[in-house]
Amino acid sequence: MQSNIKLGRIHGIEIGLHYSWFIIAALIVFSLGEHFRQVYRNWGTSQIWITALFTAVLFFVSLLLHELSHSLVAQARGLKVKEITLFALGGVSQIESDATDAKTEFWVALAGPIASLIIGFGCLAIAAGLGWRRPAEPRTGVAAVLVWLGYINVALAVFNMIPGFPLDGGRVLRAIVWAITKNADRSTRIAARVGQVVAFLFILDGIWEFFSGAGFGGLWIAFIGWFLMDAAKASYAQVEITAAFQGMRASDVMLRDCVTVNRSMSLQEFVDTYLLKTGQRCFAVEDHGRLVGLITPRDVGAIPRERWDKTTVREAMRPLEELHIITPDTQVLDALKLMAGNDVNQLPVVANGTLQGILSRSQLMQLLQARSELQLPTAHYPPMAAHG
Numbered sequence: 001m002q003s004n005i006k007l008g009r010i011h012g013i014e015i016g017l018h019y020s021w022f023i024i025a026a027l028i029v030f031s032l033g034e035h036f037r038q039v040y041r042n043w044g045t046s047q048i049w050i051t052a053l054f055t056a057v058l059f060f061v062s063l064l065l066h067e068l069s070h071s072l073v074a075q076a077r078g079l080k081v082k083e084i085t086l087f088a089l090g091g092v093s094q095i096e097s098d099a100t101d102a103k104t105e106f107w108v109a110l111a112g113p114i115a116s117l118i119i120g121f122g123c124l125a126i127a128a129g130l131g132w133r134r135p136a137e138p139r140t141g142v143a144a145v146l147v148w149l150g151y152i153n154v155a156l157a158v159f160n161m162i163p164g165f166p167l168d169g170g171r172v173l174r175a176i177v178w179a180i181t182k183n184a185d186r187s188t189r190i191a192a193r194v195g196q197v198v199a200f201l202f203i204l205d206g207i208w209e210f211f212s213g214a215g216f217g218g219l220w221i222a223f224i225g226w227f228l229m230d231a232a233k234a235s236y237a238q239v240e241i242t243a244a245f246q247g248m249r250a251s252d253v254m255l256r257d258c259v260t261v262n263r264s265m266s267l268q269e270f271v272d273t274y275l276l277k278t279g280q281r282c283f284a285v286e287d288h289g290r291l292v293g294l295i296t297p298r299d300v301g302a303i304p305r306e307r308w309d310k311t312t313v314r315e316a317m318r319p320l321e322e323l324h325i326i327t328p329d330t331q332v333l334d335a336l337k338l339m340a341g342n343d344v345n346q347l348p349v350v351a352n353g354t355l356q357g358i359l360s361r362s363q364l365m366q367l368l369q370a371r372s373e374l375q376l377p378t379a380h381y382p383p384m385a386a387h388g
């Protein structure tokens, strides 16, 4: 989650907004405005909208305080925090380093909901001090803002304590399982599985409510569920990948017997004699023994079939200058990040200008598969890039 608008720094942590935040801000302002208009019939139009806008700004501040609590506790326990981004579904603290012990994970995760609870009950207490009594509607504008902020912050704390990864409650669960089993990987797997179950229930509930007439509200719940499902799956997969490839270098796993083709061959000949015969997905294109590019089925598919016999491999290939090259010493985990970041499935492994091999995503996934079929134990834990 990258922020689009930078707001400044607090304690060395960059604070930013993602564009999607404005969707939720607009929703809050309009639904609050509507609520105020119905309850406070003596308010003028400008008073309604100014109060709604002011409340939305304060809600933003309380979300920020929730994230700051995560981040400041993380900093105090020696973790590096890069950025806090607020987006449609809340905030994300980008904590760069991993929690190295269960205790750190526990307090970093719990700090956010604690902050929200304090803000929530604080607002409700002040409103009560101003004469508001539950369940009556507050009489003044100030009390109305405080009561809304109070309830929303308590709700935020409760929602985030649902024990499914990557919600705060899921991280607390992970920390507890970690402390008991002394196994960081297993704790992430369990918390991520619970997270998937929770997300699935959200989606079911959202769809149910949508068809029961809740309309947009139902879709919103389903959307949150879908987002949580994605995040839980990603953290589960991340454990498997990190555990499998930790410390491994490109030279350990790359395909060495790379098929090379001549650059002046026609595409038709290449397809007939190489692509359909060898079952490989990636071919090195050479010119007098030097690597000049790579050609994959994707590149061939980009050329219309009727032009295959008039097009050379060189014209269809991706030239070396456009490729992301790694060396035999590159860490497999770094190579995977490079593939994901550039949307490529193969990386040529080059040393001294000559091709040593190819590292392909599909081959790495086969390794992962073999590993899981053998049920090999794992000993590492994943980087905690995002924090909900």
Ligand SMILES: [Zn+2]
Binding pocket: 066, 067, 070, 112, 113, 160, 168, 387, 388
């Ligand atoms: Zn949180």
